[in-house]
Amino acid sequence: MPQEKEPRAYRKPLPHIDEESRPWWEAVQRHELYLQKCRECGDLRFHPRALCTSCMSPRTEWVRCKGGGRIYAFTVTNQNQAAGFRESLPYVMAWVELDEGVKMLTNIVDCPPEQVKIGMPVEAVFDDVTPAVTLVKFRPAR
Amino acid sequence: MSLSRKIAVAGVYEHPTRFAPDKSMYQIMAESVRGALDDCGLTIKDVDGLLTAGMGMGPMGIVGFCDYLNLTPNYLDGTNIGGSSFVAHTAHAAAAIHAGLCNVAVVVYGSTAASSRFAIGTGGERGGGDPCDQYEFPFGPTTVGAYAMIAQRHMHDYGTTPEQLAEIAVTMRLHASMNPVAKYRDPITVADVLASRVISSPLHLLDCCIISDGGGALVITSAERARDLKKQPAYLLGAGETVRHAARGQRDFLEIAAAQSGRLAFERAGVAHKDIDMAMIYDSFTITVLSTLENLGFCKRGEGGAFVSGGRLRFDGALPINTDGGGLSSNHPGMRGMFLVIEAVKQLRGECGPRQVKDCKTALVHGTGGALGTRHSGATLILANQ
Numbered sequence: 431m432p433q434e435k436e437p438r439a440y441r442k443p444l445p446h447i448d449e450e451s452r453p454w455w456e457a458v459q460r461h462e463l464y465l466q467k468c469r470e471c472g473d474l475r476f477h478p479r480a481l482c483t484s485c486m487s488p489r490t491e492w493v494r495c496k497g498g499g500r501i502y503a504f505t506v507t508n509q510n511q512a513a514g515f516r517e518s519l520p521y522v523m524a525w526v527e528l529d530e531g532v533k534m535l536t537n538i539v540d541c542p543p544e545q546v547k548i549g550m551p552v553e554a555v556f557d558d559v560t561p562a563v564t565l566v567k568f569r570p571a572r
Numbered sequence: 573m574s575l576s577r578k579i580a581v582a583g584v585y586e587h588p589t590r591f592a593p594d595k596s597m598y599q600i601m602a603e604s605v606r607g608a609l610d611d612c613g614l615t616i617k618d619v620d621g622l623l624t625a626g627m628g629m630g631p632m633g634i635v636g637f638c639d640y641l642n643l644t645p646n647y648l649d650g651t652n653i654g655g656s657s658f659v660a661h662t663a664h665a666a667a668a669i670h671a672g673l674c675n676v677a678v679v680v681y682g683s684t685a686a687s688s689r690f691a692i693g694t695g696g697e698r699g700g701g702d703p704c705d706q707y708e709f710p711f712g713p714t715t716v717g718a719y720a721m722i723a724q725r726h727m728h729d730y731g732t733t734p735e736q737l738a739e740i741a742v743t744m745r746l747h748a749s750m751n752p753v754a755k756y757r758d759p760i761t762v763a764d765v766l767a768s769r770v771i772s773s774p775l776h777l778l779d780c781c782i783i784s785d786g787g788g789a790l791v792i793t794s795a796e797r798a799r800d801l802k803k804q805p806a807y808l809l810g811a812g813e814t815v816r817h818a819a820r821g822q823r824d825f826l827e828i829a830a831a832q833s834g835r836l837a838f839e840r841a842g843v844a845h846k847d848i849d850m851a852m853i854y855d856s857f858t859i860t861v862l863s864t865l866e867n868l869g870f871c872k873r874g875e876g877g878a879f880v881s882g883g884r885l886r887f888d889g890a891l892p893i894n895t896d897g898g899g900l901s902s903n904h905p906g907m908r909g910m911f912l913v914i915e916a917v918k919q920l921r922g923e924c925g926p927r928q929v930k931d932c933k934t935a936l937v938h939g940t941g942g943a944l945g946t947r948h949s950g951a952t953l954i955l956a957n958q
Contacts, residue, residue: 442710446705446706448706451706474820474821475820475821477706477707477821479703502825503724503825505724505772505774506772507712507717508773509716509772511695512695523711525945533818533821534821535713536711548728549728565710
């Protein structure tokens with residue numbers, strides 16, 4: 431499994447991108463967010479994978495998301511001893527429910543942690559953390 | 573379930589250590605096996621089935637442990653589904669014995685989580701290479717954080733309060749005060765829990781389980797054989813196991829594995845909630861207990877906050893849970909399911925001294941492995957002394 435080279439400056443874990451996920455990560459690098467939709471049964475899924483988890487069909491289309499959603503659940507993390515995170519405490523980890531109805535684990539940024547609330551409308555921001563990897567995070571909708 | 577009351581837990585042993593820098597994980601496991609065999613009067617020569625899982629073992633750990641103990645069992649199960657593994661192993665052992673694949677099975681766990689300084693809850697996670705990991709680990713999930721999100725959502729949806737969660741921790745500490753080998757035995761109050769630092773909102777330090785060393789073992793055999801051994805058998809009535817995960821991005825996160833594994837266990841056991849005299853509920857965090865009780869059906873969804881209040885969970889309350897002090901106060905060497913089964917069996921035997929639940933005939937055990945807020949396993953057992 432190919433692993434992105436981690437530059438010295440960025441110490442948080444980087445994704446182990448694989449052949450199934452590469453198109454999704456490449457789109458994110460272009461600052462585009464996609465979900466997969468089954469061409470047989472119409473089921474939406476995230477994260478990307480080769481077969482539909484409802485009917486096992488391999489016939490898949492990519493659906494572009496507008497990037498809007500709401501915070502479904504979150505936590506303000508005050509303790510994480512892992513490199514990269516221990517220098518950036520506190521940070522907000524959240525499940526965001528996209529307007530398309532699918533949940534993603536992410537970080538809430540550009541917002542003081544004490545102002546983060548469940549149900550808050552948010553929008554995707556694309557964080558180019560290394561030359562090879564971009565992460566989808568969310569900030570309060572503007 | 574065709575094996576109801578045909579298989580029993582005959583021997584149990586909880587290793588008394590909570591900090592063992594002088595012992596290896598394998599030594600703790602071996603001492604636990606010896607203890608459980610002594611408890612029921614069998615010897616290592618009688619053992620023909622082995623079930624184990626661990627945090628410090630390799631992917632073929634059970635084979636290495638057989639080498640260490642010079643065992644050549646007829647049945648092996650190294651299922652690792654996290655902290656619930658040993659609860660599931662109990663049912664797997666019962667099925668294997670019922671099917672004639674082995675006669676006397678040992679389930680064992682050992683760990684030096686504390687003396688090896690594992691940062692279990694807040695060490696940060698990089699994943700083991702599963703496809704899902706790449707979409708989560710870049711965002712800094714911790715075990716505490718993954719449970720904290722469930723607590724936050726429960727509070728949002730149902731008005732559950734930090735005080736209600738804190739009462740769970742206070743009750744576990746009360747029970748630990750009556751357990752001579754518990755790691756933390758000094759009583760605490762709701763105010764103490766709320767005054768402890770917030771690790772990952774809304775969970776405070778005292779909402780989180782401790783980290784200890786420890787180990788334990790179970791001896792499982794046919795009910796017929798168990799009746800001829802030293803101790804009162806704990807008969808297996810019913811069992812269930814399953815998982816919950818992100819469900820392709822469409823999960824209702826307040827519905828956890830216990831909803832399915834619990835329903836299966838009750839159906840297979842043929843008993844009702846009112847028949848349960850005490851329960852051992854995996855308490856990695858206070859929210860784990862509240863969410864598990866709701867999902868097992870002891871109260872309705874959203875009513876957990878009120879349910880855990882007013883002393884109901886005390887050893888002398890309406891539904892005593894975790895009478896040993898739980899992972900919140902007694903011991904938590906990484907994977908706690910083992911101790912849930914051990915304490916339930918001791919309660920069914922009436923061996924628990926000052927923390928003994930009166931007239932304890934039927935007990936429920938529920939283990940959770942992994943994290944409620946990302947993915948987890950759940951395994952439920954119902955045991956009885958008749």
